[in-house]
Amino acid sequence: MHLFNVLPLTAAVLHLLGRAQAKAVFAHYMVGSVNEAHVQQDIDNAIAIGLDGFALNIGDPTEPYVNTTLVSLFDYAWGKDFKLFVSMDLTASGAACTAGRSCCNGPSDYDSILSEFLGNGAYYLGPNGLPMISTFQSDGFTIDAWNASGWWSYWGNLVDGLFSWEAAWPVVGDSNSADCGSMSPDIPVINGALNHGKSYMIALSTLQYKDAYGTNLYRPGGLTLPIRMNNILGMASQLDFVEIITWNDGPESHYIGNVWPEASDSSVKYCSPQANFPHTAWQPLVTSFIAAYKTGNTMAPPTGATAIGAMWYKTLLQDATCSGATQPDGWSTGTDSLTWAVVLPAGSKGMQIRATSNGAVISTVAVNPGLNFGSPTGVQAGAQMLQLLNSAGAVVMTATGGACVASVCPAGMFNMNYQVVGLSAGGGNASCK
Template sequence: MFRYRKGRTAVAVIAASAVFATPSLAEVKKVFAHYMVGDSTTEHRHQDILDAKAMGLNGFSLNIGDPTQDFVRSTLNDMFDFAASNDFTLHISMDLWAAGDAKPKRSVEDYHDLFVDFLGHPAWEIGANGFPMVTTFADGGLHNDTWQKWRDSFANQVFLIPDFDGTEGYYSADPGWWEYWGNVVDGLFSWEASWPIRDGKGGSFPGDISPDQPVIKGVLEHKKYYMIGLSPLQYKNAYSTNIYRDGQLNLPERMFEILSHASDIQYVDVLTWNDGPESHYIGNIWPEQNEDVAPSLYMKAPHTGWQDLVGSFITAFRTSVGASAMRPHGGDTVTGAYWYRSILTSTTCDLEAARYSTGLEDFYLNKPDGIDRAEDIAAYAIVLPDGASGWSLKVTSGGQQDTITGLKAGLNYGNSLLKAGVQRAEIVNAAGETIAVASGGRCVYADTCPDCIYNMNPTVLKFSDAKDDQTCNEVCSGPRDGSEVVFIDPSIWSQSAPNLGCVPPCTFILPPETLVSATTISIAPVTETMEETWPSATRGGTVIYGTKTVTTVITIPAITTTVIEYSNIVWDKTQGVSTTDITFWYSIRVPGVTLTDKDHPEITWTYSLGPWPTGTMRSGGVTSTTEGGSGTTTDDDGSGTTTKGNGGSTTDHPPPSATRTTIPASSGSAKPTCTSDGCGHPCRVNCDTPPGVKPPPGIDLPCIGLGCGSNSNGGSSQHNCVGSGCSGGGGGGDGGDEDGDEDGGFAGTPAPADTFDKDETEADPDWASMSSEQAALATQIWDYWDSLYPEPTTTTPEPPLKTTYDCDGSGNCGTILQVKYCDHAINSLQRNDDQIYGTKDNMIDGNCYANSNGQGCKIFVAGDGCTMSGNEMWWANQDLREYGCDKCGSVHYSNGCRLTVNYVAECDNRE
């Protein structure tokens, strides 16, 4: 096991590495795959290394965004040791884009300790200059002197091939760029050139390497090295991004172009091995890697069918031969893959069904940017052996056949038709024999989106033995509006960092918690207000009931228990949220209390408080004592404890949950599910009203007396009625709600507001015959109903705001400003419905994002006293784009307010 002591000097570490003579440019031919380092399992990491080595990769570029995360060091320890024992190499690729978004923000210096500890590991990739190789994703917005300082910290003994393609002048190989950066870099790596153009970066067509060529020319002129990206596609519908960059022939066309220029290219980086949310993965996507709702809808498609195809390319690249000289991988007769999307360009997703099924906001359910360049075609890439003349490819798509002839030895690639239904492709030799089949993949759909979204991530089928066709019956489905009930395992109470998971909206059924000893819970007395209704007068031959309110203090007996139960948690705040902290609270059943009416002792009923506590309470409010001790009690708000009993020492044993009041919940697969004894149960009480919310006045009042339930003659219509007026009741009974409403809630429906017409009272002879006490009681009844049912008021709604649009802005909008800065500015707003942006008082007016020089884009609210929420600003920006504004512009509202997107020259929120 290789371990360096933390703090060992950089020079000493690098000296431990083997240093070789610098080879010529033509001698360097290596292929890596970009690997996203996450909190994966040991078994899965090892399998990734074995699979990568089997297909011919030299090693992994380990993408690390936040080097301070707890799992990073343990993951590297395991991967480096396993790689060394399997003749496989690794090197760190500093993801300085993700590092800049970390909280707190990270930069190149934060990786220092990892380099100190691992640069000398025998599995670390040695660069062409004989020193440890280091790559990056993005430049981090840093200056050349910062990078030189980083190199100096390792005695300049590193081999740095960074992705600096976000710097000005990079893709044109401007002499000024090389003057500024030339001494910092040992070579270059272009990331954005790997796909068709977006935001000004990329090729003119899938596989086009023309953006790489000026950079390659500059590298060669300065005797540096070049690493080119090789990728199938880029489709991302997660984390505030919804884009598609054509992937039909991007992979084989780029293979062809790279092999045609192999003498000028020393390294290839496959993008990627396991970046599921970006869709350009060729390895396994393990279930623990990403459980968020949005990417989980589409990154389930297997892409391992591309591995042997890339393996054939690797062999050809290392031997510097062209695509026609590629041969099947390993001992295969043929090597190849067939891939296609599961929907057609004409397929329309049901937005309402998608909202209902996924809980995602519309941004992720709408069509991705770039979908207009998609075509209804499947793609294939096939490597045939020597002598393969006259071979053909027979494609059956949705029952229609398409035959491609003229296949020959080497790499063959192209498109075929794509129709709704079952998909199948067969390689046939000149004798008409079927050599290999790509089949058994999912169907293509014309009238439904089976994943609920416009999924552009392809199904990839490897040519091998035939597999059974799938049934075309997939539909958009999933958890629906609380219908998914997740029973949580009791182990969460013993975990130091529990985490719940579901595809929201869902309901978590928390398990009860067993305490180490008996706990006594003392609940403070409860003050309740009730009605008494008795005959008081006669009106037109009808008995009129007088009503008064009485207040009583109810003493709740103490509860001694060894088990604490918790309320169910309904998680429905899901839009745009992948992880959040949810509050949990006790739900302790309180025994009923028998009450007797003091004025009428023949009337009794059971008062039910319902689950305790009745309001949101700190979950650590319960403590326990060793049996035989003095008995610790806790009050009903969790604010303190009192001790009572007959002696003995008191030892507090609070439940494990007492150390926290919330549990993190993540969108994804249900976890940790209960599979044994000790599960909780669905809510039977306190199900509809959150803790701390009482029913409205008049509904929680029990009614006691002969007039209860007699709303037709002026008495109360309360359901929780005690007395001879109650339905099916006599002199006594249970007036409480046996189902246990909130706070022992006495649910009921008051009488209609027009039971009495107060305008008629003075004309009624029975009114005149009342005593003053009786009249006062009757008036009290009327006033009570009037308070519950006031006369409705009408308001005139404000007219909707009218909007107009323009695409005006600074002249720099068309020159310096890049769309990505505007996208970043809008996507990093606080996305909720709170009016937090505006021009009132000390409010912030918006958000900006810029390059390292502070030049970028700002989205902001303008106008006198205007406010907007982050969600409103986000949608207004979408309206601007639909109007036709590429970058800058304004939405003008008829109230004088304005939402503007424009170039700014000074912005502190930078790359």
Template sequence: MPLQSEELGKHKLSLYQSNLNFCTEAESFDEAQRVDLFVTRQWIRILLWEYTIRRFSMSCRLEDQAFSLLLPITIAHEMLSLFHAVSESSIQLHGYGMVQPVTPGSGHAELDIDQARSLGIEAFALNVGQPDADWARSTIGQLFAHASRSDFKLFFSLDFYQNGDINAYNGILTDFLGHPAYLRAGPYNHPVVSTFSVGQYGPEQFRDWKVNSWGNSIYFIPNADRSVGYNNPPSWFEAWNQAVEGVFGWESAWPESGTSPANVSDAVDIAVQNAAHRNGKTYMAPLSSLQYKDCCGANYYRIGEANLPEKMMQLLNLNPDFVEILTWNDAGESHYIGNNWPEGLTPEMLAYSNNEEWSHRAWQPLIASWIAAYKSNKDSGGMTPPAGSQAIGAMWYRTIPTNAPCAGGRKPDNWQSALDAVNYAVVVAPDSAGIVIRVISAGQVISEKRAAAGLNYGSVPGMRLGSQRIELVNGDSVVQVAAGSKDVVADDSACNFNYQVVELK
């Protein structure tokens, strides 16, 4: 290369590096946008450095970073400093999905990813309990193929309730941990692996598995809230410190099972996250609506009512490192927010959780608003509807009262914890604060409440037989409505404790 041309090339590379490390427009961005822009710029700086080192002489001095062998170390320090300063919520948010049979060519796997991504969800945790089944491999392949066409990510949650042999999952992990669409996290950018329970294993067995099978190069964040000692988080992390990078909660998504109404608590979330952070670990908190199951030999209810918005408020205050939404498609336990494709479900599941009669998609606008607030490190008062909308939200209710005889059939365990209530969550724009949320049951107004900006929610007792409805009222005008299509009836032999979820329109 001629000297003049070489000097010009070096000047341009130095200028490019300098410009990439200087960003004035980022001041107007929210936290998630700043993180995205920063990481993209540092990635480009590394690519330029790799180009430079192949063509020019380099040194260990930092006077001109573009030609310093130490530049990657500098970038690494800057990345770690940023990730320490911002909430990890600006980086990751996941939805928990059951791996079920999905017909190839149906578009179902693709639609699930596209819909989740449109809400702001960044990854699916794929619950896998039969890793070698042909249908599981087919569904997983469809999901990874479509995820690779966007920035959406996937990772495995090993279901030890279905298959308790940890080595049974090694094959599928080997096949997919290196996939471009597989989620990575942590300072070493390792592939994320989670679990549903820890099965028969303790910290020593998991540590040995990580080292012997994966060279200690996975970001392991198991669901361990049924493990020995978990109720004492400081001592639990002392015992598990060498086995995990973090921990994922499940049980704290709802109140404890019982026979009386109760509100969800964040005490466990707070205690576990505090202990995790003191040990340099992370916490993945759960967010969910209810549990109701009437299949597979089980029949129980775990209180929903206002659980979803109440937990939303708690997690915005806690600002956990990660959040996992429970779930995208667990039809069996009724806490889905996405699609329940019939090819993957039994007739008894579809009887109380099919897409046509028992869809929960009306919760999705609420979820999207919450995700935006979480990524921006705002509290529930900072939740907003989309630009140009004065409010979004949903109403939900059961179609039988708690005293329904169920035609002599069996009520779910813990049915006594349920309330005869009309539940709602409404997110109001700042310039629409003051509108009234009116709750109407069987034509009678049972509640009127003036709304504040941000998240408003309630579980209004006094639900009557008949139609259910909420209205947003501005002065003398009804401006938005959620009207149920199923009436509450005195009895139903199916004794379905799932919710009708209706979008505010």
């Protein structure tokens, strides 16, 4: 679990945030060495898709780039309907120490950052006008430990809410499709929070794959995003906040925004995500979700649009060979699937989604108003295509042109990151690059 609204441990005077009166949706933002133009584009893009702000993940607060990037973020967000708050990544701070870099000793080392930015007009405030802070560390606690009555007696007066990063995905090696997008890890903690007058911030994500930071693992993300969207909307009245994981964490593969080259770690083994694995085609789904979460309505496309949606798939078959490469933990839970999610407006009738792999139709299903999704298996090496058909059987929207699926590893690694390709108007032939 992760805590937010932590009381001061040293000189920084923080106050607790009261129960939220308006729902808010944030995206987890990795604070790196990002130039000012890219900072501004990140904020502009996030505003455009309906986000309320960024949770600013800060690992080692003593790194010189941290203050520079924070100044750019807060200066540009000032005066906009977009807010920022600090997420103290205490685990990353410890990693910095062991890596031999300058590092912090604990939360007290964030004092200078908090002192500088808590009073900024772009800092996120609760309904009582007081600032919010989150931490990023679980210390190995299990769900039961965090939900125990002893936990609340110890921590209950210190925090105003809880947030679970790990609940966003099935555990490594879990092949039970029923766990994809499940709320079962969250519900005991949600109930505990509500029983103690606290808030809960729920995580929303796609997959988790990384061959980075000394870890090589895969946690399924095929249908995790749309199923969890549905489940969150079904419990929206009990959830004050949603945090999307993430905006820009390239090595974790679950970014929905920009991954800038100047902020990337050259030691990390992943294909240039911004150039070769863009995930921005998920953004229209996120926009529709945010609107539904805040209003209590069904997910819908923009007024006048036929539909919104995307397909996504990994570029390696499960029987792919990669000479000298190591399969990530959880590789066996991967499937050769073409996953998709499509949102149709009210009144849509007789429409279908057709999924094609290497020229062969692998699925044709009816779709209805609101959020629809599927993940047919049978993907073959070659080009992938998703088509939206109207009631007359004519193709009205198509998604294709992503990277080709292969049976060998062009990057010399078992890359489980997804190609994400959005629907656009019209037909066309399947293609890949």
